Amino acid sequence: MHTIEASEKYLMKTYGRQPLAAASGTGCVCKDEDGKQYIDFGSGIGTNSLGYCNAAWADAVCAQARKIQHTSNYYYTDVQAVFAEKLCELTGYTRMFLGNSGAEANECAIKLARKYSFDRYGEGRGTIITLKNSFHGRTMMTLTATGQDVFHNYFFPFPTGFAYAAANDLDDLKSKLDGTVCAVMIELVQGEGGVCALDYAYVQALAKLCQEQDILLIADEVQTGVGRTGTFLASEQFGIHPNVTTLAKGLGGGLPIGCCLADEKCADVMGPSSHGSTFGGNPVVCAGANAVLDQVTADGFLTEVQEKAAYIREAVSQCSDVAEVTGLGLMIGIRLKTKNAHDILVQAREQGLLVLTAKENVRLLPPLTITKEELDQGLKILMPLLES
Numbered sequence: 001m002h003t004i005e006a007s008e009k010y011l012m013k014t015y016g017r018q019p020l021a022a023a024s025g026t027g028c029v030c031k032d033e034d035g036k037q038y039i040d041f042g043s044g045i046g047t048n049s050l051g052y053c054n055a056a057w058a059d060a061v062c063a064q065a066r067k068i069q070h071t072s073n074y075y076y077t078d079v080q081a082v083f084a085e086k087l088c089e090l091t092g093y094t095r096m097f098l099g100n101s102g103a104e105a106n107e108c109a110i111k112l113a114r115k116y117s118f119d120r121y122g123e124g125r126g127t128i129i130t131l132k133n134s135f136h137g138r139t140m141m142t143l144t145a146t147g148q149d150v151f152h153n154y155f156f157p158f159p160t161g162f163a164y165a166a167a168n169d170l171d172d173l174k175s176k177l178d179g180t181v182c183a184v185m186i187e188l189v190q191g192e193g194g195v196c197a198l199d200y201a202y203v204q205a206l207a208k209l210c211q212e213q214d215i216l217l218i219a220d221e222v223q224t225g226v227g228r229t230g231t232f233l234a235s236e237q238f239g240i241h242p243n244v245t246t247l248a249k250g251l252g253g254g255l256p257i258g259c260c261l262a263d264e265k266c267a268d269v270m271g272p273s274s275h276g277s278t279f280g281g282n283p284v285v286c287a288g289a290n291a292v293l294d295q296v297t298a299d300g301f302l303t304e305v306q307e308k309a310a311y312i313r314e315a316v317s318q319c320s321d322v323a324e325v326t327g328l329g330l331m332i333g334i335r336l337k338t339k340n341a342h343d344i345l346v347q348a349r350e351q352g353l354l355v356l357t358a359k360e361n362v363r364l365l366p367p368l369t370i371t372k373e374e375l376d377q378g379l380k381i382l383m384p385l386l387e388s
């Protein structure tokens with residue numbers, strides 16, 4: 001098949017790909033070049049939050065592409081303004097910076113935290129604490145922020161100024177507060193790390209500690225945000241409002257966007273020439289993101305997400321090889337007793353279901369708009385694979 005052969009020949013081999021050439025899609029269903037259909041329980045990787053080619057989203061994107069596709073950020077566009085206002089009003093944040101990916105959103109958060117501290121305290125307070133087993137992106141800075149040794153390889157020298165604390169261990173975190181720390185960055189549910197939610201009490205205590213010491217709390221909600229966990233932000237379920245929240249994956253409905261939200265305390269840290277992005281906040285992307293926000297915030301939408309999450313969790317937890325179902329809402333980790341998650345991924349694909357893995361777990365991130373019928377169709381393939 002030309003698609004796979006040419007891709008293997010001309011693209012750097014940075015991904016362990018499955019032999020599937022995606023050609024088209026609607027709803028939760030993707031079709032490959034041979035016309036074979038797959039129920040997608042992965043939404044890309046949590047990106048196609050409204051499924052494939054959602055009608056209102058596609059209309060908004062196409063209309064914007066025909067109106068004005070891009071302009072420099074030295075000018076203004078209405079869709080960018082509408083998007084920014086909508087998202088700030090919705091989340092209680094004061095200002096945002098727009099980039100093109102999760103890594104870029106986190107890169108902005110890291111720069112902001114260091115400058116916030118520099119402006120107030122001067123040099124020597126630039127350390128960011130992240131958690132072990134975290135994932136924050138693939139740029140040099142966000143790779144260093146990622147708290148997993150396997151990522152800290154080959155590309156030396158890495159940037160400095162990061163320390164790593166064990167998740168859910170407040171004493172370990174306290175022991176790292178040596179006066180050089182400007183921020184703590186966390187994923188409320190560690191996604192790539194295996195779909196592990198942090199403890200409520202730990203998050204509460206951490207937020208309090210940060211506030212007392214004027215250390216910024218950054219929530220990397222690149223994967224957990226935009227309704228994925230059943231609330232618009234996962235932080236709502238932990239009873240906190242971090243100083244900075246980053247969003248990406250599901251926000252654009254499949255188009256590249258990254259967003260760094262800052263609260264009133266740090267909203268004005270990044271002034272003229274401190275940061276920028278050529279494509280960040282692109283009008284076509286913002287038009288798609290506006291369609292995502294409109295649907296996710298519609299009456300009853302998130303309640304349905306919660307109901308669908310409960311349904312799927314209940315179903316898979318019945319299966320005999322399932323040790324534990326982890327995560328929050330429609331961010332679902334399935335820890336297995338004996339089976340291998342990658343084998344299940346391959347078998348599921350062969351039978352017409354796409355799932356993800358995270359470490360040794362099966363991971364599901366179905367479209368937020370998935371219907372009950374699509375859920376049942378997918379579960380019919382998945383559940384037998386989860387029996388030992």
Ligand SMILES: *Cc1c(COP(=O)(O)O)cnc(C)c1O
Binds near residue numbers: 135192222
């Ligand atoms: C995917 C992810 C990122 C990186 O996002 P990119 O868009 O691939 O740069 C960062 N943080 C978390 C929590 C993620 O899940």
